[in-house]
Structure formats: C-alpha cells, structure tokens
Amino acid sequence: MSMPLSTIRDCLEGVIPSIVATLDAAGTPNVSYLSQVYLVDETHVALSNQFFSKTVANVKATGRAAVVVVDGRTGQQYALDLAYERSLGEGEIFERMAAQLKAISSQHAVGEVMALRSADLYRVLDCRKVPGAAVTTAAKQPDLAHDGERLALAARLAAAVAAQSDADGMIDRTLDGLTRDLGFANVMVLSLDEGAPRLTTLASRGYAVGGVGSEVALGDGSIGIAAATLRAVRLSDMSRGRRFAEAVRDSAEIDAARFIPLPGLVEPQSQLAAPMISRGKAMGVLFAESPERFGFTGEDEDALTLIGAQLAASLRLAELESRETASAVAPPSAGAGDDLGAGSFRVRSFSFDDSVFIDDAYLIKGVPGRLLFHLLQVFVETGRRDFTNREIRLEPSLRLPDLKDNLETRLILLRRRLDEKAAPVRLIRPGRGQIRLEIQGTPRLEMAGGG
Amino acid sequence: MGWRRVIDQVLAAFVQGPVMMIFATRSAAGLPAVGRAIGARVTSGRDAIDIFVSPSQWADALSGVAVGSQIAFTACRPSDYKTFQFKGEVLDVTPMDGADQAMAERYADDMTRVLLDLGVQQPQIDHWLTRVGLVRLRLQPRSTFAQTPGPGAGAQLAQVAP
Numbered sequence: 001m002s003m004p005l006s007t008i009r010d011c012l013e014g015v016i017p018s019i020v021a022t023l024d025a026a027g028t029p030n031v032s033y034l035s036q037v038y039l040v041d042e043t044h045v046a047l048s049n050q051f052f053s054k055t056v057a058n059v060k061a062t063g064r065a066a067v068v069v070v071d072g073r074t075g076q077q078y079a080l081d082l083a084y085e086r087s088l089g090e091g092e093i094f095e096r097m098a099a100q101l102k103a104i105s106s107q108h109a110v111g112e113v114m115a116l117r118s119a120d121l122y123r124v125l126d127c128r129k130v131p132g133a134a135v136t137t138a139a140k141q142p143d144l145a146h147d148g149e150r151l152a153l154a155a156r157l158a159a160a161v162a163a164q165s166d167a168d169g170m171i172d173r174t175l176d177g178l179t180r181d182l183g184f185a186n187v188m189v190l191s192l193d194e195g196a197p198r199l200t201t202l203a204s205r206g207y208a209v210g211g212v213g214s215e216v217a218l219g220d221g222s223i224g225i226a227a228a229t230l231r232a233v234r235l236s237d238m239s240r241g242r243r244f245a246e247a248v249r250d251s252a253e254i255d256a257a258r259f260i261p262l263p264g265l266v267e268p269q270s271q272l273a274a275p276m277i278s279r280g281k282a283m284g285v286l287f288a289e290s291p292e293r294f295g296f297t298g299e300d301e302d303a304l305t306l307i308g309a310q311l312a313a314s315l316r317l318a319e320l321e322s323r324e325t326a327s328a329v330a331p332p333s334a335g336a337g338d339d340l341g342a343g344s345f346r347v348r349s350f351s352f353d354d355s356v357f358i359d360d361a362y363l364i365k366g367v368p369g370r371l372l373f374h375l376l377q378v379f380v381e382t383g384r385r386d387f388t389n390r391e392i393r394l395e396p397s398l399r400l401p402d403l404k405d406n407l408e409t410r411l412i413l414l415r416r417r418l419d420e421k422a423a424p425v426r427l428i429r430p431g432r433g434q435i436r437l438e439i440q441g442t443p444r445l446e447m448a449g450g451g
Numbered sequence: 452m453g454w455r456r457v458i459d460q461v462l463a464a465f466v467q468g469p470v471m472m473i474f475a476t477r478s479a480a481g482l483p484a485v486g487r488a489i490g491a492r493v494t495s496g497r498d499a500i501d502i503f504v505s506p507s508q509w510a511d512a513l514s515g516v517a518v519g520s521q522i523a524f525t526a527c528r529p530s531d532y533k534t535f536q537f538k539g540e541v542l543d544v545t546p547m548d549g550a551d552q553a554m555a556e557r558y559a560d561d562m563t564r565v566l567l568d569l570g571v572q573q574p575q576i577d578h579w580l581t582r583v584g585l586v587r588l589r590l591q592p593r594s595t596f597a598q599t600p601g602p603g604a605g606a607q608l609a610q611v612a613p
Contacts, residue, residue, distance in 0.1 A: 016575070021475030021483040021523070028538065029483060029523040031475035032598065066475070066483040066511075075575025079485065079511070131508050132578055237570070293570070 002128035005042050008069055008078050009298050016070035020047065022058035030054045037069055038097050038119065045082065046093050046119040048101060056120065059084040065122065068130065072236060073294050077130035082122035094119045099229040103222050153181050154303035158310035166432065167318040167408045168415075174286070174311050175205045182303060184288040186265055189276075189311070190216060191284040191409045192227050193367075199227055199285060202413055207263035212416040213364050214260040226273035227282045233273045234301045236294045258355050258362050270295030274304035276312035283312045283406075319408045322389045322433045344442040345424045349373040351449055358423055368414035370398055375435070376425065376443050385437040392435070411435060457592045458500070462535060463493040469561040470526040471579075472502065476541075477521065479514035486512035488588075489580055490558030491526070492551075499542060499591045500524065503555040505581040513586075516541055522590050525598060529569055534599045537592035545587050555585055 017033040024030065032055050036048035047067070049056055059065050067080040088094045098116040157177035164170040171189055178184045186206035190199040198215045216223045222233040268289040276284040286308040288296065348357045355365035356372055363369070374397060379385055389407055393400060400407065415427040424440040458466075466472075472488035486509030488502035502524060506513045516522070520541050527534040547555070559580040566576050597606045 016571075019473050019485050021485040023477055023483045027477050027481075028521050029475035029477055030538075031473050031485065031523045031525050031536065033473075033525075033527060033532075033534070064482055066485050068485045070575075070578075072575075075572075075578035077578055081482065130578075 001124065001126055003078070005039060005045070005124055005127055008071070008080075008127060009039055016072050016075075018070065019068040020055055021066040022055050022064070023062050024054075024058050025061045030058055034067070036097055036101060037067065038093065038100075040093055040121065043124055044085070044121060045080070045124055046088065046097060046121050048097055048116055049087070049118045049120050050101070050116060056087075059120070076132070078127060079130050080127050081125040083125055085121045085123055087118040087120050089118050093121070095229065096231050099225055099231040099233060102229070103225050103233040103235060148299075150182065150297075150299045150303045151306070154306045157181055158307050161307065161310050162314055164314065166429070167315055167322075168412055168429070170311060170314045170318065171203050171412065174307060175203055178286075178288065178304075178307070179205045182300070184290075184300075186263075186268075186289050188263060188287045189284060190223060190227075190287065191406070191413070192218070192282050193406050193409075194281065199223060200413060201260075201262065202284070202409065203416060204263045209261065209263055210416070210420045211261060211263035212420050213368075213413060214262040216262060222271045222273040223285050223287050226275045226287075227285050230275050230277055230280075230282055232275065232301050232305050233271070234296055234298075235271045236269075236296070238267075238269050238271065258353070258365055260362075265289055265291055267291060269293045272296040272301060272304055274301070274308040276308040276315075278309075278312035278316045283315060284308075286311065315409065319406060322408050323393065324433070344444050346444045346446060347373065347376055347425075348446045348448050351447065358421070358425070361421065363421060363423065364414060364417050367398075367400065368410045368417070371410065372414055372418075372425070373445070374398055375427075375437055376445055379437055379439070380443060380445055385439070386430070387435045387437075389433040389435070457537070457539075457595050458493055458497045460497075462595065463497055465528070465533075465535065466491050466500065466526045466537075467493060468528075469558070469565045470528045471562070472524065472526050474502065474504075474512065474522055474524045476512045476523075477515045478511045480511075481515075482511075484512040484515070485509070487579055487581075488524070489582065489585060490555040491524075492554055494589075499589050500537065501551070501587050501589050503547065503551060503558075503585045504588050505583075505585055507584055508581055513544075516544055516588065518543055522588075524590060524592075527598075529565060532599055534597070536596045536598045537590070538594050538596070539590050539592035542589040542591050545589075547585050547587050551587050552585070556582055 017035070018037050019031065020034045021029060021031045034047055035050065038046040040046050063084050065082040065084065067082055069078050069080065094116065097119045101116050160177060161170050161173050164173050175187050175189060178187045188204040189202050191202050192199045198217045201211045201214045204211055218224050219228040222235055226233045269292055270290040272288045274286045275282045276286060286304050288304060290296065345359050349369065353365045354369040356363045356369040364372070371392065374395065375387060392398060393407060411427065418426050425443065426438040428436045428438055430436050472491060474486050474488055476484055478484040486504055488504050490503045492501045494501065504513065518541060522541050523536060523538050525534060525536040559582050562580060563576050567573065594607060
C-alpha cells in the first residue's frame with residue numbers, strides 16, 4: 001500500500017462527499033457519491049449503504065470498487081482500491097456508522113432517508129494520493145495535533161478526575177481540564193437519569209449563561225444521539241446544518257414558563273458529543289463545540305470518550321460512597337450566613353411536575369424540585385437546616401426510585417442552579433453525605449396543584 | 452418508436468452549469484476507476500457531451516479509455532445534491548482547443564464561486580478544479596438516471612433504443 005490508511009482519517013468525516021466507482025458483470029461503469037467511509041482498521045474500510053443500490057449490486061457481482069476520499073481540511077484527494085468482503089447489518093461498526101449518519105441527517109433535517117441499510121466491509125488493496133492540481137493557491141497548513149499527544153493529555157486529565165474526592169470536584173476538574181489542557185473553549189456536562197427521556201445540564205464553561213438545569217431530549221441532536229446510541233458523535237461542518245438546539249426549542253413539549261435555555265454557540269461549525277458510559281449505560285454526555293470547521297479531530301473524539309468514561313466511573317463511585325453513613329457531621333453553623341430578617345420570599349411547588357418557582361421565577365422541576373421543597377418544609381416546620389443523604393434517600397414522600405436515585409448528581413444540579421439564580425436559599429455541603437440549607441429571609445411555602 | 456432524446460433541454464442546462472462532475476471508467480487493468488471533470492458542453496444536436504479531464508490527475512481512469520469504451524458520468528449540484536448520471540460510450544479523446552479551454556476555465560470560475568459561497572475554502576477547491584493540461588473526452592449517453600440521494604436514486608429517466 002502506498003500510504004497507511006491512518007493518513008486518510010481526516011477524509012472520513014462525511015464533509016466532502018467521497019466518490020465510488022464500480023463495474024457490473026458486463027464491465028459497464030457506475031459512479032456515485034457516498035455519504036460515509038468508515039475506517040475499520042489498518043486494512044479495512046466500511047462504506048455506508050443507504051440507497052446506492054447499483055453500487056451494491058455491482059460489488060456483489062464483481063467484488064471490486066474504486067473510491068476517492070477527500071481530506072475536508074486541505075482538499076487533498078486519495079484514491080483507494082477496494083475488494084468487497086461482506087455486508088454488516090449489525091454490530092459495532094454498523095452501530096457507529098448508523099449513529100454518525102443519524103447525527104448528520106438530524107442536522108440536515110432529512111430524516112429517515114439517511115437510515116443505514118448496511119455497512120459494507122472492504123479490504124483496502126491500495127491507498128494513494130491523487131496528484132494535486134498543477135496550479136494551486138498557496139494553502140495555509142492547518143495546525144494538526146501530533147499523533148498521540150492529545151490522548152496523553154486526556155489520560156492525565158482522566159487521572160486528575162479520578163483523584164477528586166467528591167462529585168462536584170470531578171465535574172469541575174473535568175470541565176476545567178477540557179478548557180485549559182485540551183483547549184476546548186465551549187464545553188458542557190449533561191447527566192441522564194436511568195429511564196429518563198432527557199438529559200440535564202450540570203455545568204458548562206465558555207458560554208454567556210451557565211444553563212444549569214437546561215435539557216436535551218434523548219435522541220435529539222449530537223448530545224441526544226450520543227446518549228441514546230452510546231456512541232460518540234463528531235460533526236465537522238455544520239455550515240448547511242440546522243442547529244440542534246432549534247429542534248429542541250421547536251419541540252411541542254416545551255413549556256415556556258419552565259424552560260431554561262441550553263447554552264450554545266450561535267453558529268457552531270463543529271460539535272463533539274461523547275457518552276459517559278458506566279456499566280454499559282449512558283450516565284450523561286460530555287459535549288464540546290467550536291465555531292471553526294473541523295474543530296475536532298478523531299483523536300479529540302477518543303480523548304473526550306476516555307475522559308467521559310472516567311467521569312462516569314468516578315461519579316458512580318461518589319454516588320455509592322455517599323450512600324454509606326455520612327462523615328462526622330460538621331458542627332452546625334447556627335445559621336451562619338443566614339439572615340432571616342432579610343424579608344420573605346415565596347416558594348411555590350406544582351405537584352404535577354414538581355416544579356418549583358421562587359418569587360414567580362422558575363427554578364427547577366422533577367426530583368431536584370421535590371428535594372428542595374421537602375428540605376424547606378422541614379426547615380419551616382422544625383427549624384432544622386442540616387440533612388444527610390441517607391435520611392433523604394429513606395424519606396418516603398420524596399419517592400426516589402429505589403437504588404437508582406443518582407442523588408448526588410441531583411443535589412449538584414440543585415445546588416448549582418440555586419447559585420446560578422442567586423436564589424435566597426442555597427445548598428452547601430459541609431461534608432460527605434451532608435447537606436445544609438443557607439437561607440436569606442423567611443420562606444413562605446405554597447403548594448399548587450395545576451400549572 | 453422508443454427513441455427519445457437522452458439529453459433534454461433542462462438536463463443540458465443542468466450539466467453545463469456549476470455542478471460537480473465525476474466519472475467512472477474501466478481502467479487498463481480491467482478495474483473500476485474514478486475521475487473528476489472540469490466542465491461539460493452538450494453538443495448542438497444534444498446527442499453527446501464533451502467533458503474536460505486532467506490525465507495527470509486521473510491516470511487510471513483514462514488508462515482504459517478508447518473509442519467505444521464505456522463511461523459513467525455524474526453531475527451533482529452541491530447546494531441541493533440534485534444529481535444525474537449518464538451512461539454511454541466514449542466517442543473520442545482529443546486535445547483541447549481554445550474554446551474548450553475557455554469553457555473549462557469559465558466552469559472552474561463559476562464552480563469556485565458556488566463552493567466558496569457554501570463555505571468551502573479556496574485551497575481545497577484548487578485540489579479538485581484543475582485548469583491546465585486537460586483533454587477533451589466526448590461521450591455519447593445511452594441512458595440517464597436520477598441519482599439525487601433518496602429512495603428514487605437510480606431510477607432510469609431515458610434510454611436510447613439499442
């Protein structure tokens with residue numbers, strides 16, 4: 001082979017369409033554009049088969065195909081000679097290609113037309129550069145990361161995340177590391193509760209608004225697809241695409257009064273979403289985006305996947321640890337920082353979705369809303385402001401799903417949302433498994449039935 | 452009679468516009484080979500298409516081309532992916548004359564503008580739109596196919612009676 005296949009990795013992002021030529025049994029040529037060429041290993045590629053039936057019929061008859069792929073960054077073309085091996089209708093290669101195609105079609109709003117029929121596996125007999133045009137404009141060489149360098153950075157960041165002792169620290173260390181060490185300017189971490197239909201933003205960096213508590217429907221856009229398919233999604237050129245957030249906003253389910261805008265770039269060109277997988281399930285998604293085309297390389301995808309897996313494992317451990325008996329309770333601060341004389345504020349809870357409003361401003365819904373209202377009820381009735389994860393988990397009125405509660409993640413979400421809203425009630429964590437309310441003013445609680 | 456003109460006026464206008472052009476042939480080694488064309492001209496009788504090709508860039512694809520060899524030619528509009536494929540025979544391969552060269556250059560200029568508008572960058576475009584050292588390849592389409600991505604891809608539009 002004239003060139004190692006890894007050379008063409010940047011060609012295989014579906015930005016500049018690839019070309020495939022085949023011959024039928026009588027030698028009649030056919031030529032077609034191709035949505036996706038997937039690099040399987042050093043000697044194999046898979047071609048997406050959605051609808052180019054003549055190509056498929058030809059290779060099944062004659063066994064050979066010629067493909068030209070284009071490096072989306074530089075425009076350099078490569079010619080590949082391929083020998084057909086077999087069609088895959090399932091398995092890892094098929095699923096990865098299907099997830100990527102789904103992401104591209106959701107971006108281009110072409111729907112089911114792009115559904116993958118099969119991933120056709122080929123052995124690569126030769127890979128060579130197509131000679132450049134004789135006259136070329138002086139090309140600016142893009143900055144390409146040295147092979148392996150970013151994975152080493154990712155491994156160090158994963159180790160730093162693993163070294164954190166609490167869930168808050170893990171999340172912050174992850175986002176800080178992604179921005180500082182890996183140079184991702186706009187990043188978010190979203191959590192997914194088991195069985196939930198949507199992901200919730202826990203924290204972000206690089207946006208004008210934090211967006212804690214904003215939501216993305218499972219299966220929607222690059223984030224939703226990464227969570228639903230357990231596979232990383234990388235989009236390198238969204239210039240003709242539709243913003244995934246618009247799809248979220250257009251959704252009929254959106255209730256304007258209870259809507260927190262998802263942070264996002266106005267015109268992202270590149271997005272990278274890596275599922276945070278633990279025990280075979282998505283616990284959330286690590287997300288990065290960029291206003292530049294080709295903002296992320298294949299190595300960036302591997303790096304974010306690695307860090308996502310580490311964060312998932314670390315958060316799972318933190319969750320388990322917080323279920324053990326709480327560490328020695330820090331001495332009650334006797335309301336340090338509280339100022340009950342600072343007037344009163346109204347806290348309304350709507351039972352139909354457990355949403356909570358403070359002085360008519362929407363705060364949060366679901367389990368975190370239920371949690372906050374419960375803590376405030378206890379406080380109003382007894383004056384108590386210190387709680388433990390353990391007693392919350394055992395509180396029947398909170399109806400926490402047995403053993404799947406992700407209580408730590410929900411407390412983080414609630415605490416960060418209160419901070420972001422500069423709310424008159426805040427949560428602080430005096431020690432592992434402990435929660436303390438800090439209150440400015442006197443809460444007046446109201447329960448409302450309807451919306 | 453089943454005779455229909457393979458290239459109607461609409462198709463002729465499409466293929467002479469700023470559309471990306473690719474073709475496939477059977478190489479001298481008997482294998483499929485890919486090339487790009489830099490502009491196309493439909494002959495006045497609308498019975499043949501001239502395409503302009505760089506033999507240095509697409510040596511394999513031109514290695515098997517001779518009078519009477521088979522060729523597939525596809526034109527695709529990048530803004531909406533509207534695509535047509537022609538299949539037929541090569542009538543001849545000749546050097547470019549002044550009019551051919553002017554046509555290829557005009558095509559490269561127009562295509563460059565379209566691609567720049569779509570956000571593609573000049574250095575990338577330069578790899579695809581070769582302007583020098585071209586030859587003219589005249590092909591006679593025997594059949595045309597709609598190839599716009601989607602369920603209708605591959606549908607035959609017209610065929611010349613054999």
